[in-house]
Amino acid sequence: METLKVRIGKDLIIGEPGHIVVQTMCNTHTYDIDATVAQCRAMSAAGAELIRITVPGMKDVPCIAEIKDRLRSEGILTPLVADIHFSSETAIAVAKTVEKVRINPGNFHPDHETAKARFAELIAVCKEYGTAIRIGLNHGSLGKYITDLYGNTPLAMAKAAMEWLQMCVENDFYQVVVSLKSSNTIVMVEAYQLLYKMMQESGVVFPMHLGVTEAGNGDSGRIKSCVGIATLLEQGIGNTVRVSLTEDPLAEIPVARYLAERYGGKSISMPQGRERVILDAACDFGPSLLMHRKDDIKLDTGLGAEFDAYLADEILQASRRRFYKPEYIACPGCGRTMYNLQDAFEKVKARTSHLKGMVIAVMGCIVNGPGEMADADWGYVGEGNGKVSIYKKNVPVLRHIPEDEAPDRLLELIESEQ
Template identity: 55%
Template sequence: MRNIIANVAGLEIGRGLPVAIQTMCNCNTNDIEAAVAQCNAMRDAGAQLIRLTTQGVREVESLRQIKNILRQQGNMVPLVADVHFSSDVAIVAAEVADKVRINPGNFATEHEKAQRDFKRFIEVCKEHNTAVRIGINHGSLGKRITELYGNTAQGMKEAMVEWVEMCIAEDFYNVVLSLKASNTLVMVEAYRLLNRWMEEQGVIFPLHLGVTEAGNGDMGRIKSAAAIATLLRDGIGDTIRVSLTESPVNELPVAEKIVRFFSEQEQQQAGAESWEDLIINIACTYGPDLLDRKIDDFDLDATCKGEKVSAEALQDIKDNLLQATRRRFTKCEYVACPGCGRTLYNLEETFNEVKRRTSHLSGYCIAVMGCIVNGPGEMADADYGYVGEGKGKVSIYRGKEAVRRSVPQEEAIDALLELIENDQKNK
């Protein structure tokens, strides 16, 4: 079995090594001062890798400046450029960043062109010793793959295999792979399928784990912890990102606690030192067996900071975990991206307001997404969506259809509620 170790500016990622934790800036990459401040705060919170959005060449140039400033200040955390759609941008980014995240299926609508672009990109990465993450998301599978395999975990794995085989053919191994989804079942299945395929091939690439659009608060933490723990328990996963619709700095202690849970085998929830410790320990303890349908329910009894946790609070954790593992839905389900340099509105505040006004809608799934470029594709199976268009405008979605466009931001939550209420009346 060939065990591939990726090297990102000295940070080694791979099977048998400690799981690395990472996060992503949510500020505008062209706001150099804000990005530098955020990267330093992330480093202080334990980030071992930091990703920034580089949607265009201008952002890559900003990344170069950010990197120079950080290195001068002694912040040596490797930086990852996040490129989704443009192979030209990915190639420029490969000369600047320590690692480039791409979704190669999005490089071009024509598959052969995407393959040619990918080859060019790999050549530049080799030349500059740049690592690559091939990041395929459930919400953005191409038409060709969905026609062949459906919008499924199998489709995600098959999409990945095509690009991994190209890396092997090009003798390029500085590669990490990810197959993220917001649906925890799909996410776990996709990684397991890919892992099985790698074992059959006799080559194990490092895997980056994460649940996309997990939302925020307790549910965001519980969803991420349950799914990531399920895979870590199998020995799958070499670097993790917990995506929260909050300050990205908040993601790091959560990721660190999940990793610690496995490294120290803290497999018990009693005696937690903080609320966050408590919910993560519970999610890591029971989440994997719930997701794998080995258990249907569990009893909870816990203390937090020396105090007995109330039955109501424990019930709420349990409801969140049962919903996160898709076993029992008792609340409105939310899909919300963490935001990034593409987000042009206050995502966290808006998401909290949407949650406040829709929490009674149990049985529905509502998405709040930062941008119109990736948002509609990534909002999975949401019934309704609030998607930022930029410049104070919002699109309101019913399923995959934008039913209202360019709604002024201050009217957008009302418009979303109005749409849902009208649909309910007309049912």
């Protein structure tokens, strides 16, 4: 069954056969208009076809309008996506300005019927202004209504998405893209596969935005993203990709482009250096491991036996077949980030690298971070004002710890429980 084509702004279509759209997200504060415009300019020049910007509240709506005006006045036409958490009021206001709005309607209100009513209001505005919507559900931030029915599972993610998509169909609104992200590659792949099947059975297949959320950074972040996303793209599932790395967002774009070119049937523009070797191996072997078509791998990259063994370990861990080090979950950061996330992540890794198999999350903000780190044994979350909260399985156990003490306090806590 053909996937619907969703128009974003004047020139971009998501769902076009053979074209996988590359997107990324700003990590600047949206109120810092100069910095956000500069980052969008650089992203657009690097090949981003769609740029997401966080809109934490109503006061940020005029900022995004100005960012868009300034970009357009420079001739930069890359469509903008407003990233909304919780506030339907903000979603409705900003939908009049940007080309696309990303929401999780289940978080619009704790009461499910109220959330549905707010979503209907947003659809009406989007229809009027020609704005697209991404229904973006993440493992760990599903509404209580759905987890009460199905638990915190891939099935719950797919069922929740189907309910919101059905509402779009009932409202005759088809400018919709959907995503079901998780930091766990198996959960993520299962959720997308289930949803794809459910959409086919319903007779309407909306395009899908793929991503492994909170993938971390460096080789591990790239490999984890490639394994999850490539597993779906090679099955013909997915129309746009975002590779989330806890790095400068510009570093995400070459990885996303690699995936878009490789699975869009185009020649790959990334030259054959170390990064290319890593991405090739992750995509060549990760999907077979994740789908249990293979149980082990042996690599011969030409970069030495030690590197080959390391890369095989990384791909096996990203495919969740064998764990040789801790599993790190780290958000990419955005305009809500409350501290130097990249620095904090490196410090936490340095203290905890010996804790094989443990799941440790490092998150940028106290508003969304705790909800998003569903699988973590321990969480390390920026509060703002130089302070950090430490969580054990989603429960805060230490609050207001000065940033320079917090990595040691985390390690002490973990060791005291072993």
